[in-house]
Amino acid sequence: MAEEPAAEIQLLRSLKVKLIEILSADADFVLQHADSRCLLSVHGYQQVKACRFPSEKVTDLLDLIIQRGPEAARGLLKLLNEHALQETFPMLCFIKDLDINTVSSGIIKRKRETPDLQEIIPSKQICKKGSCLVLEKQLMTVARTIGRSWREIGRLALEISTVKIEQIEEDNSIHVERVFAMLRYWSTCQREKATAANLHSLLSQGDWALPPESIDFLLEIK
Numbered sequence: 001m002a003e004e005p006a007a008e009i010q011l012l013r014s015l016k017v018k019l020i021e022i023l024s025a026d027a028d029f030v031l032q033h034a035d036s037r038c039l040l041s042v043h044g045y046q047q048v049k050a051c052r053f054p055s056e057k058v059t060d061l062l063d064l065i066i067q068r069g070p071e072a073a074r075g076l077l078k079l080l081n082e083h084a085l086q087e088t089f090p091m092l093c094f095i096k097d098l099d100i101n102t103v104s105s106g107i108i109k110r111k112r113e114t115p116d117l118q119e120i121i122p123s124k125q126i127c128k129k130g131s132c133l134v135l136e137k138q139l140m141t142v143a144r145t146i147g148r149s150w151r152e153i154g155r156l157a158l159e160i161s162t163v164k165i166e167q168i169e170e171d172n173s174i175h176v177e178r179v180f181a182m183l184r185y186w187s188t189c190q191r192e193k194a195t196a197a198n199l200h201s202l203l204s205q206g207d208w209a210l211p212p213e214s215i216d217f218l219l220e221i222k
Contacts, residue, residue, distance in 0.1 A: 006069070006070035006073070007070075008070045008073035008074045008077060009066055009069070009070060009073050011073075011077070011098070012062065012065070012066055012073045012076065012077065013066065016059075016062055019058065019062060019080075020055055020058045020059055020062070021136075022089050022091045022092060023058045023089060024054040024055040024057075024058050024184075025054070025089065025181075025184045025185055025187070025188040026054075026088060026089075026185060026188065027051075027054035027055075027057035027058050027061075027171070028054075028057070028167060028171060029088055030058065030061065030085070031045070031048055031049065031057060031061060033079055033084065033085065034061060034065070034076065034079060037075055037079060039065055039068070039072050039075050039076055039079070040061070040064055040065070040068075040072075041064075041068075044064045044068075047060060047064070048060045048061050048064065052171075052172075052173060053171075053172065053177065054171060054172070054181060062076075077095070077098065080092055080095045081095050081096060081098075088188065089188060090188070090191045091188075132195060132196065133187070133192070133194050133195055133196075134187055134194055134195060134196045134199050134218070135196075136184065138196060138199075138217075138218060139180055139183040139184055139187065140176075140180050141217065142179075142183060142199070142203070142210075142214075142215060142218070143176050143179035143180040143183055144176055144179075145210060145211075145214035145215065146179045146210065149208055150175075150178065150179045150182065151165055151169075152207075152208050153203070153208045154182045154186075156206060156208060157202045157203060157205070157206065157208055158182070158183075158186040158202060160182060160185065160186060160189075164185065165182065168181045168182050168185065183199075186199075187199075196218040196219065197218065197219060199215075199218060200215050200216070200218040200219055203215050
Protein backbone atom coordinates (compact mmCIF):
# COMPACT_ATOMS: atom_id res chain seq x y z
CA MET A 1 0.00 0.00 0.00
CA ALA A 2 1.33 3.44 -0.97
CA GLU A 3 2.22 5.71 1.92
CA GLU A 4 -0.20 8.58 2.44
CA PRO A 5 1.34 11.98 1.53
CA ALA A 6 2.36 14.24 4.38
CA ALA A 7 -0.26 16.68 5.69
CA GLU A 8 1.55 19.68 4.22
CA ILE A 9 1.58 18.08 0.78
CA GLN A 10 -2.11 17.19 0.99
CA LEU A 11 -2.98 20.71 2.08
CA LEU A 12 -0.94 22.38 -0.65
CA ARG A 13 -2.50 20.15 -3.28
CA SER A 14 -5.99 20.92 -2.02
CA LEU A 15 -5.28 24.67 -2.22
CA LYS A 16 -3.46 24.55 -5.54
CA VAL A 17 -6.23 25.89 -7.79
CA LYS A 18 -7.03 28.75 -5.39
CA LEU A 19 -3.36 29.66 -4.99
CA ILE A 20 -2.81 29.74 -8.75
CA GLU A 21 -5.71 32.16 -9.12
CA ILE A 22 -4.49 34.44 -6.33
CA LEU A 23 -0.70 34.38 -6.80
CA SER A 24 -0.81 34.84 -10.58
CA ALA A 25 -1.48 38.53 -9.92
CA ASP A 26 2.27 38.89 -9.24
CA ALA A 27 4.00 35.58 -9.92
CA ASP A 28 7.52 37.04 -9.92
CA PHE A 29 7.03 38.50 -6.45
CA VAL A 30 6.19 35.06 -5.12
CA LEU A 31 9.05 33.44 -7.02
CA GLN A 32 11.66 35.81 -5.61
CA HIS A 33 10.44 35.32 -2.06
CA ALA A 34 10.37 31.54 -2.48
CA ASP A 35 13.90 31.60 -3.89
CA SER A 36 15.15 33.78 -1.03
CA ARG A 37 14.03 31.02 1.36
CA CYS A 38 15.70 28.29 -0.71
CA LEU A 39 12.39 26.57 -1.42
CA LEU A 40 13.56 25.78 -4.95
CA SER A 41 16.71 24.31 -6.40
CA VAL A 42 18.76 26.47 -8.78
CA HIS A 43 17.43 24.45 -11.70
CA GLY A 44 13.88 24.71 -10.39
CA TYR A 45 14.17 28.48 -10.05
CA GLN A 46 15.40 28.83 -13.63
CA GLN A 47 12.60 26.55 -14.85
CA VAL A 48 9.91 28.66 -13.20
CA LYS A 49 11.50 31.95 -14.24
CA ALA A 50 11.50 30.81 -17.88
CA CYS A 51 7.71 30.33 -17.93
CA ARG A 52 5.97 32.89 -20.11
CA PHE A 53 2.66 33.31 -18.32
CA PRO A 54 2.10 34.16 -14.62
CA SER A 55 -0.34 31.29 -14.06
CA GLU A 56 2.18 28.90 -15.60
CA LYS A 57 4.90 30.21 -13.27
CA VAL A 58 2.76 29.72 -10.19
CA THR A 59 1.68 26.24 -11.32
CA ASP A 60 5.27 25.13 -11.86
CA LEU A 61 6.36 26.73 -8.59
CA LEU A 62 3.73 24.82 -6.62
CA ASP A 63 4.45 21.54 -8.43
CA LEU A 64 8.19 21.78 -7.81
CA ILE A 65 7.73 22.60 -4.13
CA ILE A 66 5.31 19.70 -3.70
CA GLN A 67 7.86 17.42 -5.38
CA ARG A 68 10.57 18.57 -2.93
CA GLY A 69 8.56 17.21 -0.03
CA PRO A 70 6.95 18.22 3.28
CA GLU A 71 9.68 20.60 4.43
CA ALA A 72 9.50 22.71 1.27
CA ALA A 73 5.69 22.62 1.34
CA ARG A 74 5.67 23.76 4.97
CA GLY A 75 8.13 26.52 4.06
CA LEU A 76 5.84 27.81 1.32
CA LEU A 77 2.78 27.74 3.58
CA LYS A 78 4.70 29.75 6.19
CA LEU A 79 5.82 32.18 3.48
CA LEU A 80 2.22 32.72 2.36
CA ASN A 81 1.34 33.62 5.93
CA GLU A 82 3.99 36.33 6.21
CA HIS A 83 3.12 40.03 6.20
CA ALA A 84 4.71 40.82 2.82
CA LEU A 85 2.66 38.15 1.04
CA GLN A 86 -0.53 38.87 2.98
CA GLU A 87 -0.21 42.57 2.13
CA THR A 88 0.45 41.94 -1.56
CA PHE A 89 -2.25 39.26 -1.87
CA PRO A 90 -5.12 40.16 0.51
CA MET A 91 -7.09 37.14 -0.69
CA LEU A 92 -4.56 34.93 1.10
CA CYS A 93 -6.23 35.86 4.39
CA PHE A 94 -7.64 32.34 4.71
CA ILE A 95 -4.08 31.02 5.16
CA LYS A 96 -4.00 32.65 8.60
CA ASP A 97 -6.62 30.18 9.79
CA LEU A 98 -4.40 27.19 9.05
CA ASP A 99 -2.19 25.63 11.72
CA ILE A 100 0.87 25.33 9.51
CA ASN A 101 3.15 24.11 12.27
CA THR A 102 1.00 21.08 13.01
CA VAL A 103 2.15 18.04 11.07
CA SER A 104 -0.89 15.81 11.45
CA SER A 105 -4.29 15.08 10.02
CA GLY A 106 -5.47 18.00 12.11
CA ILE A 107 -4.00 20.45 9.61
CA ILE A 108 -6.29 19.05 6.95
CA LYS A 109 -9.21 19.22 9.35
CA ARG A 110 -8.51 22.87 10.07
CA LYS A 111 -8.44 23.54 6.37
CA ARG A 112 -11.78 21.86 5.82
CA GLU A 113 -13.27 23.95 8.60
CA THR A 114 -11.99 27.09 6.92
CA PRO A 115 -14.68 28.92 4.89
CA ASP A 116 -14.55 28.37 1.16
CA LEU A 117 -12.53 31.03 -0.63
CA GLN A 118 -15.63 32.15 -2.49
CA GLU A 119 -17.18 33.04 0.87
CA ILE A 120 -14.13 35.11 1.78
CA ILE A 121 -13.79 37.07 -1.46
CA PRO A 122 -16.60 39.61 -1.85
CA SER A 123 -15.86 39.82 -5.60
CA LYS A 124 -17.77 36.57 -6.01
CA GLN A 125 -20.94 38.24 -4.83
CA ILE A 126 -23.40 39.78 -7.25
CA CYS A 127 -23.97 43.44 -6.45
CA LYS A 128 -25.75 46.35 -8.00
CA LYS A 129 -24.37 49.27 -10.01
CA GLY A 130 -20.77 48.11 -9.90
CA SER A 131 -20.50 48.35 -6.12
CA CYS A 132 -18.85 44.91 -5.80
CA LEU A 133 -15.21 44.07 -6.35
CA VAL A 134 -14.49 43.72 -10.04
CA LEU A 135 -14.44 40.16 -11.38
CA GLU A 136 -11.58 38.69 -13.40
CA LYS A 137 -13.87 38.11 -16.38
CA GLN A 138 -14.71 41.83 -16.27
CA LEU A 139 -11.02 42.69 -16.17
CA MET A 140 -10.42 40.53 -19.23
CA THR A 141 -13.29 42.20 -21.08
CA VAL A 142 -11.80 45.61 -20.28
CA ALA A 143 -8.33 44.39 -21.27
CA ARG A 144 -9.60 43.55 -24.75
CA THR A 145 -10.75 47.15 -25.25
CA ILE A 146 -7.47 48.83 -24.29
CA GLY A 147 -4.99 49.42 -27.10
CA ARG A 148 -1.53 50.95 -27.36
CA SER A 149 -2.22 53.47 -24.61
CA TRP A 150 -2.21 50.74 -21.96
CA ARG A 151 1.05 51.95 -20.40
CA GLU A 152 -0.27 55.50 -20.09
CA ILE A 153 -3.50 54.20 -18.58
CA GLY A 154 -1.50 52.13 -16.11
CA ARG A 155 0.69 55.03 -14.99
CA LEU A 156 -1.85 57.88 -14.99
CA ALA A 157 -5.24 56.29 -14.39
CA LEU A 158 -4.31 53.30 -12.25
CA GLU A 159 -1.19 54.85 -10.67
CA ILE A 160 1.00 51.82 -11.30
CA SER A 161 4.74 52.42 -11.24
CA THR A 162 6.79 52.38 -14.43
CA VAL A 163 8.96 49.60 -12.99
CA LYS A 164 5.92 47.39 -12.43
CA ILE A 165 4.55 48.10 -15.90
CA GLU A 166 7.91 47.19 -17.44
CA GLN A 167 7.93 43.96 -15.42
CA ILE A 168 4.43 43.11 -16.63
CA GLU A 169 5.49 43.82 -20.20
CA GLU A 170 8.52 41.56 -19.84
CA ASP A 171 6.52 38.73 -18.26
CA ASN A 172 3.74 38.75 -20.87
CA SER A 173 4.41 38.72 -24.61
CA ILE A 174 0.76 38.92 -25.71
CA HIS A 175 -0.84 42.39 -25.56
CA VAL A 176 -4.15 41.39 -23.98
CA GLU A 177 -2.31 39.34 -21.33
CA ARG A 178 -0.19 42.37 -20.47
CA VAL A 179 -3.23 44.59 -20.04
CA PHE A 180 -5.07 41.92 -18.04
CA ALA A 181 -2.06 41.43 -15.74
CA MET A 182 -1.90 45.20 -15.20
CA LEU A 183 -5.60 45.40 -14.34
CA ARG A 184 -5.39 42.41 -12.03
CA TYR A 185 -2.38 43.94 -10.26
CA TRP A 186 -4.39 47.14 -9.75
CA SER A 187 -7.27 45.07 -8.37
CA THR A 188 -4.96 43.26 -5.94
CA CYS A 189 -3.39 46.50 -4.70
CA GLN A 190 -6.71 48.31 -4.29
CA ARG A 191 -8.27 45.53 -2.21
CA GLU A 192 -11.78 46.59 -1.15
CA LYS A 193 -11.56 49.68 -3.38
CA ALA A 194 -11.23 47.58 -6.53
CA THR A 195 -14.90 47.86 -7.44
CA ALA A 196 -16.29 47.79 -10.95
CA ALA A 197 -17.63 51.32 -10.43
CA ASN A 198 -14.24 52.64 -9.32
CA LEU A 199 -12.49 51.07 -12.32
CA HIS A 200 -15.14 52.56 -14.62
CA SER A 201 -14.56 56.00 -13.09
CA LEU A 202 -10.79 55.81 -13.49
CA LEU A 203 -11.05 54.71 -17.13
CA SER A 204 -13.58 57.45 -17.96
CA GLN A 205 -11.35 60.42 -17.12
CA GLY A 206 -8.51 62.31 -18.78
CA ASP A 207 -6.96 61.93 -22.20
CA TRP A 208 -6.86 58.17 -21.75
CA ALA A 209 -10.64 57.84 -21.29
CA LEU A 210 -12.08 54.75 -22.97
CA PRO A 211 -15.27 54.89 -25.08
CA PRO A 212 -18.32 54.60 -22.79
CA GLU A 213 -19.73 51.72 -24.81
CA SER A 214 -16.64 49.62 -24.05
CA ILE A 215 -16.77 49.95 -20.26
CA ASP A 216 -20.36 50.84 -19.31
CA PHE A 217 -21.00 47.14 -18.74
CA LEU A 218 -19.11 47.62 -15.45
CA LEU A 219 -22.10 49.60 -14.16
CA GLU A 220 -24.78 47.20 -15.30
CA ILE A 221 -27.19 46.05 -12.60
CA LYS A 222 -26.92 42.30 -12.12
